Amino acid sequence: MDKKASRMRRAAKARARIRRLGIHRLTVHRTPKHIYAQITTADGSKVLAAAATVQADIRSQVKSPGNIEAAKLVGAAIAAKAKEAGIEEVAFDRSGFKYHGRVKALADAAREGGLRF
Template sequence: MNKKASRMKRALKLRSNIKRLGTNRLSVHKTSKHIYAQVITENGTVTVASASTTQADIKSAVKSTGNIESAVLVGKAVADKAIAAGITEVTFDRSGFKYHGRVKALADAAREAGLKF
């Protein structure tokens, strides 16, 4: 099993547990250049809020889009949008990525901005 297949297996296991809980989820995806976050409803059909380093306001605020500083901005932005949409509690879906570095920075920033998970 290669690295991507292992990550996808972990992500599937995590998502099945979140689906059983029936809560909104904060889903994170990262590449070497960008990081993406979105808040998805409990049934998984509607994206309530989203933010990424490809957006012009976040991209212009940082020197590089593939670092912890940009992940913090994405976390704050997605939390602000979710709270504005009326969602304050979510379950964190790290998409099989390890909880450190940019993923951890995004989660901590979202918590500081007011999301509870």
């Protein structure tokens, strides 16, 4: 089994658990250059809030979009957008990525912004 297939298997297991909980989901996706976050409904049919390093307001604040500082900005931005949408509590879907580095920085910044996991 290759690396991507293993990650997708881990993601499917986590998403099944989150679906049974029935609460909004904060999904994270990372690439070597960028990091993306979005909050979806429990069934995944609608995106309620989104933030990424490709957005102009975040891209202008960072020197490199693929580092921990950029992930912290995305976490703070997604927390602010969630507050505007009236969302207080989410389930954290790390998409099979390890809870380390940029993924952890984004989660910590979202918690500081007021989201509860």
